[in-house]
Amino acid sequence: MPIERIGVTQRWCDAAIFNGVVFLAGHVAEKTEGRPLAEQTVEVLALLDETLEAAGSDKTRILSVQIFLTDISKIAEMNAVWDAWVAPGTAPARATVEAKLATAGHDIEITAVAAKQASA
Template structure:
């Protein structure tokens, strides 16, 4: 059994791949100063897509998504961005919760599990 890790640091990795399944770490916006939930959501989803690509996956292969919002009352604002991003016909299972995030200024954190693209 082999586990592949992408973006490995001492404390975490951006993704771990085992048995054709890609487990993504929680992704947060790198730029938060003065940025709205909409802007942070757009950035986080773009970062998720980059990590999926580097892991040999894609957003249409996402199986499950967990979304953490510091202000759950803004779920409609986040959904407006998410609904445009999710691959049509490939919506994953999803949970969205209100949460206090570890880093001040971050309005959203998203983690996911996806299938790895099959080798052709």
């Protein structure tokens, strides 16, 4: 069974798909880097939506998610955006941890695993 990759660069891809499972790379803010955490979270979730769509999936099919915050004391700020984004009854398994991210100005990074939509 072939592996499909989306958004391939030399160092990573935005998503890899194998056997109906979508593995998303860590997504970080591009336009709101250095802005408040809530703004970065809105952008990162929108980027996840875009990548999931390109992979033939959507947020209701996310199986698990890992959220990395540079300051865990701001989790309520992130959760307010997250809770508005997650479709009712589809919350994935989730882990949220404090971590030093690779680029200053990025306060959140999210990676996920999702199921691809069934073929028609």
